[in-house]
Amino acid sequence: MEDSRSDDSNLNPIRNRNPNPTPNPLSTIISSAQVWPTIDGPLGLTEEASVDYARRFYKFGFALLPWLWFVNCFYFWPVLRHARAFPQIRNYVVRSAIGFSVFTALLSAWALTFSIGGEQLFGPVYDKLVMYNVADRLGLSGLA
Amino acid sequence: MDRNQRPRSIIDSLGEELIAILTPVSICMFTVVLLVCILNSDPSSSSSASFSSIATAAYSESDSDSSWDKFVGAFLNSLVFVAAITVATFVLVLLFYLRCVKFLKFYMGFSAFIVLGNLGGEILVLLIDRFRFPIDCITFLILLFNFSVVGVFAVFMSKFSILVTQGYLVWIGVLVAYFFTLLPEWTTWVLLVALALYDIAAVLLPVGPLRLLVEMAISRDEDIPALVYEARPVIRNDSRLVQRRVWRERRSSQNDNDDIEDRTNRNEVVRVVRSAEVDEERVGSSERAEISVPLIDRRPDQVENSETFLEGIGLGSSGAIKLGLGDFIFYSVLVGRAAMYDLMTVYACYLAIIAGLGITLMLLSVYQKALPALPVSIMLGVVFYFLARLLLEVFVVQCSSNLVMF
Numbered sequence: 001m002e003d004s005r006s007d008d009s010n011l012n013p014i015r016n017r018n019p020n021p022t023p024n025p026l027s028t029i030i031s032s033a034q035v036w037p038t039i040d041g042p043l044g045l046t047e048e049a050s051v052d053y054a055r056r057f058y059k060f061g062f063a064l065l066p067w068l069w070f071v072n073c074f075y076f077w078p079v080l081r082h083a084r085a086f087p088q089i090r091n092y093v094v095r096s097a098i099g100f101s102v103f104t105a106l107l108s109a110w111a112l113t114f115s116i117g118g119e120q121l122f123g124p125v126y127d128k129l130v131m132y133n134v135a136d137r138l139g140l141s142g143l144a
Numbered sequence: 145m146d147r148n149q150r151p152r153s154i155i156d157s158l159g160e161e162l163i164a165i166l167t168p169v170s171i172c173m174f175t176v177v178l179l180v181c182i183l184n185s186d187p188s189s190s191s192s193a194s195f196s197s198i199a200t201a202a203y204s205e206s207d208s209d210s211s212w213d214k215f216v217g218a219f220l221n222s223l224v225f226v227a228a229i230t231v232a233t234f235v236l237v238l239l240f241y242l243r244c245v246k247f248l249k250f251y252m253g254f255s256a257f258i259v260l261g262n263l264g265g266e267i268l269v270l271l272i273d274r275f276r277f278p279i280d281c282i283t284f285l286i287l288l289f290n291f292s293v294v295g296v297f298a299v300f301m302s303k304f305s306i307l308v309t310q311g312y313l314v315w316i317g318v319l320v321a322y323f324f325t326l327l328p329e330w331t332t333w334v335l336l337v338a339l340a341l342y343d344i345a346a347v348l349l350p351v352g353p354l355r356l357l358v359e360m361a362i363s364r365d366e367d368i369p370a371l372v373y374e375a376r377p378v379i380r381n382d383s384r385l386v387q388r389r390v391w392r393e394r395r396s397s398q399n400d401n402d403d404i405e406d407r408t409n410r411n412e413v414v415r416v417v418r419s420a421e422v423d424e425e426r427v428g429s430s431e432r433a434e435i436s437v438p439l440i441d442r443r444p445d446q447v448e449n450s451e452t453f454l455e456g457i458g459l460g461s462s463g464a465i466k467l468g469l470g471d472f473i474f475y476s477v478l479v480g481r482a483a484m485y486d487l488m489t490v491y492a493c494y495l496a497i498i499a500g501l502g503i504t505l506m507l508l509s510v511y512q513k514a515l516p517a518l519p520v521s522i523m524l525g526v527v528f529y530f531l532a533r534l535l536l537e538v539f540v541v542q543c544s545s546n547l548v549m550f
Contacts, residue, residue: 063293071308130279131284132273
């Protein structure tokens with residue numbers, strides 16, 4: 001297996017997309033100091049596309065999807081870390097983070113109440129709501 | 145610094161990429177073995193009798209049949225299954241030929257939702273039932289809904305968090321593989337061998353559907369919309385993004401230079417954005433195009449929906465190794481079925497599969513075209529399973545019961 005090198009400069013004489021074909025140490029420093037908005041770094045989105053993605057994830061998260069908010073925050077983690085770099089994206093990501101925390105607090109409050117309270121707190125409703133009974137009733141756990 | 149000047153040898157890049165593809169395969173196999181061990185621990189649970197799908201359409205195994213009957217029945221089952229897969233793959237080729245790419249992508253997202261929601265929900269219910277976990281159905285439904293919808297996003301959208309996408313693909317592989325392990329025993333083994341043979345035929349024969357698909361994808365320079373696991377492309381430390389082994393096919397003189405340059409420029413856009421510097425050495429010819437790999441498989445289901453899983457191994461457009469999800473599934477099925485016997489066979493089969501995968505990767509680097517990833521691993525796995533079960537176990541049990549250990 002061998003590595004093949006990029007052949008950009010050979011291919012773009014007309015387009016002139018790369019106006020500086022010779023290696024420039026200054027550009028190395030500048031480009032390596034660039035902060036990418038996504039957690040994937042240079043493999044992820046560019047900044048313009050990120051705003052679109054962040055907005056879309058934030059809006060979709062309102063359809064009872066806190067996990068999507070969490071993935072939003074996870075994906076744009078560098079935005080949260082470098083507070084000044086990406087103002088537009090940061091807006092949506094921070095709101096997603098808040099939404100996720102609120103939803104998780106509510107959901108875990110309910111789930112913990114249910115599991116810890118158990119039969120004593122709920123009475124007969126517990127048996128109707130708990131998952132393994134629901135599964136038995138609907139015949140799901142028999143691996144039809 | 146000395147490091148920058150020393151040329152990166154093959155060992156540095158090779159190890160990283162091998163690990164990048166071996167880790168998810170191992171995680172998938174480990175999770176399936178775990179699920180099998182947890183969920184099948186009580187022998188009274190429903191085993192082969194109630195699971196019916198297309199793979200047991202011709203013959204459903206029962207314990208009272210003789211070995212020959214079971215073998216013939218399993219063979220018929222496998223024939224039916226492979227025929228169904230062939231038909232589904234040809235339908236996929238036809239759709240791709242008619243450029244219904246949007247429909248394929250939509251179908252892929254839909255099937256991911258079904259797998260994650262339906263199969264995932266069922267496995268979770270089984271786990272909850274097994275451990276008597278006091279969760280209520282509202283919370284469960286919300287969590288399941290979340291999980292499935294984000295999974296659909298991960299599979300559907302091309303630019304998504306790499307880690308999340310990879311995690312979801314592995315999880316889909318785990319779910320489907322677990323359901324395949326519920327097939328009757330003889331059917332499973334004969335099916336695996338039959339699929340390995342089908343894979344060779346479909347990828348390497350000139351009339352094979354997968355080869356047709358790959359050639360169409362090459363000629364149109366598109367990616368096939370299917371569930372394929374792509375390892376994260378490796379970036380060097382010295383900020384020069386080198387094109388990693390993007391093997392390309394030499395275009396014949398059909399295309400003139402402008403056309404090629406345009407196409408390779410489009411492919412190269414991503415790299416131009418990424419590469420901060422240009423290397424002094426350049427790739428010789430610019431008239432090359434990239435290949436992405438796919439092979440397609442179909443998952444049987446009670447509901448008969450076919451999904452675009454892929455089998456096969458190759459390199460994607462960013463130079464990362466791509467392994468079809470069908471490979472994940474069938475490796476895990478083999479190991480899961482071995483787990484139903486004993487953990488010793490699991491170890492033997494795991495090592496065999498990893499060795500087979502390594503051999504396939506070597507062949508990939510030698511031949512530089514799309515290769516079927518199933519045959520070598522499955523053959524080695526099956527051979528090692530039977531050797532371990534028939535010969536090794538007796539030996540090891542005798543040794544350990546007489547306290548003679550190595």
